Amino acid sequence: MAGTQLKAAEFIHGLKSTDLPPAVLHMARRCLVDTIAIWVAGMETDTSRIARDHAVRRYGGALAMPFDGRLVNPVGFAFAGAATIDAIDGHDGHQSCKGHASVALVPTVLAELGADPAGDLDDLLTHLVVGHEIAIRSALSLHATVPDYHSSGAWNALGCAAIAARLRGLGHDGTRHALGIAEYYGPRAQMMRCIDHPSMVKDSSAWGALTGVSAADLAEDGFTGAPAITCEAPEVAEIWADLGHRWRILESNFKAYPICRWGQPPVEAVLTLMQDHEVAFEDVTEILVTTFHEATRLASRRPADGDTAQYSLPLAVALALRHATILPDHLLPGCYDQPEIWKLVDQVCFAESDDYNAAFPDERFADVTLSMRDGRRLVSEAAVARGNFDAPLADAELVAKLDHYGTARLSTEARQQIASILSGGAPAPSLRDLIACLHPQAS
Structure with a gap:
């Protein structure tokens, strides 16, 4: 051997x-x-x-x-x-x-x-x-x-x-x-x-x-x-x-948002600009995303289903501007198929950076420039996705994610049991108890 x-x-x-x-x-x-x-x-x-x-x-x-x-x-x-x-x-x-x-x-x-x-x-x-x-x-x-x-x-x-x-x-x-x-x-x-x-x-x-x-x-x-x-x-x-x-x-x-990780750096750039400049999405006239080549391939502008929506960088940026976050429900056609979302999607354009291309795949970079109705141009710094191994999401953020994503099929008690695997508070569930949490109708 x-x-x-x-x-x-x-x-x-x-x-x-x-x-x-x-x-x-x-x-x-x-x-x-x-x-x-x-x-x-x-x-x-x-x-x-x-x-x-x-x-x-x-x-x-x-x-x-x-x-x-x-x-x-x-x-x-x-x-x-x-x-x-x-x-x-x-x-x-x-x-x-x-x-x-x-x-x-x-x-x-x-x-x-x-x-x-x-x-x-x-x-x-x-x-x-x-x-x-x-x-x-x-x-x-x-x-x-x-x-x-x-x-x-x-x-x-x-x-x-x-x-x-x-x-x-x-x-x-x-x-x-x-x-x-x-x-x-x-x-x-x-x-x-x-x-x-x-x-x-x-x-x-x-x-x-x-x-x-x-x-x-x-x-x-x-x-x-x-x-x-x-x-x-x-x-x-x-x-x-x-x-x-x-x-x-x-x-x-770990991911802060349920979209392709390549689309997350521009989302972080947009959210930072919104926080620093109190941006109202209605006042944006153009969105320039500068990133690495592979991310520019996330180019769908009219996704018809959730699978395509998760791989649409223009939609991700539009959703971030509209909701100041992205949750699974936002990626359902009934939520994003709105005139105000499509208007933002159509304002997105791409540029590639040689430096960002060279950094991929070990790091994914993007920066965003927002052109505003009043003539301002708001330019972000280079951003990365939140949750990289060298800047991890906190355990509390993963527990919050469980609460946001798990409500439909996990009881409050089950979510608390699963969260205790991380929290160190209540005793973590046994292996059999964990399996029972995943089968709520049988437990």
Whole structure:
């Protein structure tokens, strides 16, 4: 077995919660709470409804889907969960990976733990850390060795396979095959195609989760798939050399708004100008957004549905000017299909900055110039998205996000229980209590 892959397999099966620094365990708690908040919000989307119906038809089993109750197998559970989370573009991510891990990993952990899970919350968090460390390094390796920009499912599939292999006790050889299958069958979708033509396929994380769990199924049955070259190729050995010592999960970012992260720096620039100059949206005559090339591709000006709306930078800026924030409800056609919103959308124009292009993907910059009816030109400083790993959203902001996004399907008591995972106030829920929170009709 290749040395890098032997190290990965030993890490996957050997990591214990007591091995994790407190900051790493706490970051896993943040990822879990934030992902649950997005999961609840995603339940209101057509994407989620279609994915859950599909899972029931094609992947029947004995696991009840969260907030739904219908029974599916682990593959269907992971697929439908990831599709639901991916339907609201507000989940955590990793800047250098240009994508997302928890969206696929959290449903996979819950799918593999089953309806009556053993262990405690720290065990769940440790499984989640394993998935993150494998997925993020797989992403960095993929980006370093291929020219195309692939969607998250291409690499979070390996994190899902790692979690499933760990929980099933597949051993080193079985784990190596599971990772190899997940990489080979992973959805290497061209991400910019979905940026140019937004749709329900999003970041392919639903298929990443499906692929990762299916890969473990196949490996468990003796199907072979090694090697995973994103783990084993000599040219990526350095990326894997610090596995178990450098905790990549600590580089996670969190979103202040449920839109593509590339559209968030101009939103922050607009909100700063509004606060500093008491801008009234009715007085704006032109909005110049200067940013990096990829963000200018978020160019839809008349999105017809929520999926397209989340990838529309002109709409994001218009919503920020109109509402001084962006919430999931704002991205529903019934909320944004208004003359005053379209007027602002049509005032948005783009410019690219060589400096901002050079900084991407490790950082996303934008600045905004507002031309006003009275002749003023209000120019922002360069802005970044709030919630980057080096300037994180506070735990209280993630709890507020849970409250904003979770009201429709989580009781006050359930939200308080989930929030206690972060707050340190009331005792955090047991693993079984957490599962019960996700099945309110059954509890």
